[in-house]
Amino acid sequence: xxxxxxxxxxxxxxxxxxxxxxxxxxxxxxxxxxxxxxxxxxxxxxxxxxxxxxxxxxxxxxxxxxxxxxxxxxxxxxxxxxxxxxxxxxxxxxxxxxxxxxxxxxxxxxxxxxxxxxxxxxxxxxxxxxxxxxxxxxxxxxxxxxxxxxxxxxxxxxxxxxxxxxxxxxxxxxxxxxxxxxxxxxxxxxxxxxxxxxxxxxxxxxxxxxxxxxxxxxxxxxxxxxxxxxxxxxxxxxxxxxxxxxxxxxxxxxxxxxxxxxxxxxxxxxxxxxxxxxxxxxxxxxxxxxxxxxxxxxxxxxxxxxxxxxxxxxxxxxxxxxxxxxxxxxxxxxxxxxxxxxxxxxxxxxxxxxxxxxxxxxxxxxxxxxxxxxxxxxxxxxxxxxxxxxxxxxxxxxxxxxxxxxxxxxxxxxxxxxxxxxxxxxxxxxxxxxxxxxxxxxxxxxxxxxxxxxxxxxxxxxxxxxxxxxxxxxxxxxxxxxxxxxxxxxxxxxxxxxxxxxxxxxxxxxxxxxxxxxxxxxxxxxxxxxxxxxxxxxxxxxxxxxxxxxxxxxxxxxxxxxxxxxxxxxxxxxxxxxxxxxxxxxxxxxxxxxxxxxxxxxxxxxxxxxxxxxxxx
Numbered sequence: 001x002x003x004x005x006x007x008x009x010x011x012x013x014x015x016x017x018x019x020x021x022x023x024x025x026x027x028x029x030x031x032x033x034x035x036x037x038x039x040x041x042x043x044x045x046x047x048x049x050x051x052x053x054x055x056x057x058x059x060x061x062x063x064x065x066x067x068x069x070x071x072x073x074x075x076x077x078x079x080x081x082x083x084x085x086x087x088x089x090x091x092x093x094x095x096x097x098x099x100x101x102x103x104x105x106x107x108x109x110x111x112x113x114x115x116x117x118x119x120x121x122x123x124x125x126x127x128x129x130x131x132x133x134x135x136x137x138x139x140x141x142x143x144x145x146x147x148x149x150x151x152x153x154x155x156x157x158x159x160x161x162x163x164x165x166x167x168x169x170x171x172x173x174x175x176x177x178x179x180x181x182x183x184x185x186x187x188x189x190x191x192x193x194x195x196x197x198x199x200x201x202x203x204x205x206x207x208x209x210x211x212x213x214x215x216x217x218x219x220x221x222x223x224x225x226x227x228x229x230x231x232x233x234x235x236x237x238x239x240x241x242x243x244x245x246x247x248x249x250x251x252x253x254x255x256x257x258x259x260x261x262x263x264x265x266x267x268x269x270x271x272x273x274x275x276x277x278x279x280x281x282x283x284x285x286x287x288x289x290x291x292x293x294x295x296x297x298x299x300x301x302x303x304x305x306x307x308x309x310x311x312x313x314x315x316x317x318x319x320x321x322x323x324x325x326x327x328x329x330x331x332x333x334x335x336x337x338x339x340x341x342x343x344x345x346x347x348x349x350x351x352x353x354x355x356x357x358x359x360x361x362x363x364x365x366x367x368x369x370x371x372x373x374x375x376x377x378x379x380x381x382x383x384x385x386x387x388x389x390x391x392x393x394x395x396x397x398x399x400x401x402x403x404x405x406x407x408x409x410x411x412x413x414x415x416x417x418x419x420x421x422x423x424x425x426x427x428x429x430x431x432x433x434x435x436x437x438x439x440x441x442x443x444x445x446x447x448x449x450x451x452x453x454x455x456x457x458x459x460x461x462x463x464x465x466x467x468x469x470x471x472x473x474x475x476x477x478x479x480x481x482x483x484x485x486x487x488x489x490x491x492x493x494x495x496x497x498x499x500x501x502x503x504x505x506x507x508x509x510x511x512x513x514x515x516x517x518x519x520x521x522x523x524x525x526x527x528x529x530x531x532x533x534x535x536x537x538x539x540x541x542x543x544x545x546x547x548x549x550x551x552x553x554x555x556x557x558x559x560x561x562x563x564x565x566x567x568x569x570x571x572x573x574x575x576x577x578x579x580x581x582x583x584x585x586x587x588x589x590x591x592x593x594x595x596x597x598x599x600x601x602x603x604x605x606x607x608x609x610x611x612x613x614x615x616x617x
Contacts (some may be wrong), residue, residue: 016137017610018137019038019046019129019135019136019137020116020119020120021037021038022038022079022081023109023111023115024081025112025113026082026109026110027109027110028108028109029110030106030174030175030177031107031173031175032175034173036107036173038131041077042133042135044077044172045130045154045158047065047078047129047130047154048079048129049078049079049126050081050083050116050120050125050128051125051126052083052085053089053094053095054086054349054404054422055126055366056349057125060277060295061144062102064144064146065147068147068154069106071151072154073172074169075158075167076172077106077173077174078106079108080108080109081108081117083125086390086403086404087403087422088404088421088424092110094468095108101186101203101467103227105174105176107174118494123589123606124588124589126143127606128140128142128146130154130157132157133157133168134166138157139609139610140611141585141607141608142587142589142605142606142607143566143585143587145279145583145585148581148583149513149515149585153512156513182470182471183216183471184209184470184472185204185470186203186204186467187447187465187470188201188203188465189240190450190472191240191241191242191248192452192463193242194246197210197211197213198210198211198212198463199211199248199261200465201237202221203236203238204236205225206225206226206227206228206235207234208221208222208234208248208250209222210222222266222268229275234259235253235254236252238251238253238297238298239251239352242301243260244301245321246263247260247262248262248263249319250299251297251299253295253296256273256274256275256294256312258272258273258293258296258306258319259271271289271324272308272326273291273292273293276292277295278293278310280333280567280584284327286325286326287324287325288324288325288326291326293308293312294313295310295313296308296309296312297351298352299353300354300360302353303360303375304320305319305320306319306320307329307353309353309363311350314335314350315328315331316329316342316350329342330342330345330347330377331350332344334346334565335347335348335349335366335588335590336348336367336386337364337384337385337386339378339379339380339381340378340379341379342377342379345379347367347371348365348367348387349364350364350371351364351365351407354409354416356410356416358374359372359373360373362408363418365404365406367387368405369384369402369405370382370383370405370408370416382397382431383401383418386532386561387590388592389401389489390404390488391487392486393486393487393488394484395435396436397434397436400436402420402427403420403421403489404422405420405421406419406421406447407446407449409448409451409462410451414432416428416429417451417462419449419464419465421446423441424443424444425438425440425446425484426438426449426475438484439477440464444468445466445468445469446465446467447467449465450462450463461474461476461477463475495559496600496603497593497595497599497600498594498596498601499595499597499598499600502550503553504548504551504602505529505549505551505564505603506548506602506611507527507604507607508610509525509547509585509609510609512608514573515583516571517568517569524568524569525545525547525566525568526544526545526566527544527546527547527566528543528563529564531560532561532563533560535557536554536557536560537551537552537562538552538555547568553595557595559595560592560593561591563589563590564589564605565588566586566607569584569585570583587605591605
């Protein structure tokens, strides 16, 4: 008989899947020309970030990863796999531009045909996959808010593989590109000041720049040029609007704030936002400097309020200078294209605003749409059909197509010019005729436009922000539209083949190590399901707290898109901590499906963790 205490049970093994190779037809960026393989990364903790540069959630994750990248520079390698949604994003030069524009300081694989995306069975932008130093996948996370969980996992992997002798410290494979000297670098938006000069948000350089009336001569730079939130700093500023008191409102996008700039005194002040990103459950109204915002992309003065295109949460907010308050006015935070009363409407990354009399025009970029809000606060769609249809087609607005527009400009005749960014074109929608035309082509990623002249001061001209050519370009408004060959596209993601009838939906969420679901105030998870067309689902749509649900696909509908939005909150699991830190994990999926006999009866979407259905492969 052995009286010795029993040995402690070994720690459960972490599920591991051999990581597929990283392949992409576009090749590698930020490596000094070297082609990387997983063998080159052996010994490092690798975080693979599947992203596309149109996606604001992907940009949020780039910012979340900066601190991890810095703190673990000798053990962690972040690899961006650029996986395009739009046709333009499959162009190699566009990826090169985006890597510089968003200051991506790690290697990036350009995967225009989604080869690596498919190998890793990714279903959403953004998705993060963690690979251990021996080349095995140990975790997958979709959406935002996972930086803390990945930080914890990386610390575990470092300790485990240091002990095994399989951790390799030292510099990673990142090689910075050579800087390029230009007066502007990926400018975002522009505003004509009362004196005839132009104010431009020089986004990548974190500054505002005042240009002379010629649109070229630099008069002054505003801001230090270093990313920050201090009294002389911005972080990727975008939209600009003139306030009645002469100050300029600035959408300070990555600072999640609205700032003001006084052209007379040069003073920069914060009028809305805390510098922290808004999450589900945060306040949606209140004292402006006490409420979090999320990636404000543009601003416009309309109906005695400053309207804010809140790209990060698919909403329109307002700021009232008289009461110094903000309020969410339009949009539910669900991503998609749904018209109707403002509080019930859906937007998809609104990125451009323009006040046009009794209409507030909206460039709704992810649905490739032009929307508008009337004075009764009802949302309408002028051009666009949804998240996955885009192209360059003129004619009747009901069948016209745009590709990820970022700007709208109200014209004197009541029509609106559209900066059709990924089509490299300036388009026009005329509500009087219901027609869409093309005003100019061969513009490189136009992101905004400013009307000058007209009304007794000469023929009207329009000054376009050519973001990827780093300049303002002056165009005469043509009397006749440019004719272009029509082209239509759909997002190239393959549809998931599902069987008819019942479909089991499982959102996989495993609380990170050292955390548990936060149940102090009731359920800490939420699942919202809908479809396009709505007739695709016979039952199973709506909101509930369970992350698993049985859906029933309707007879006779053979294809569509399932819209799935999931949220989970987890907190530190240590009774000794009086005020545990909590973290919100959330993601929206748009899953194209095709109903076929023999298709899958289960749809698994990974929010965080590993799907047990594939973990043993």
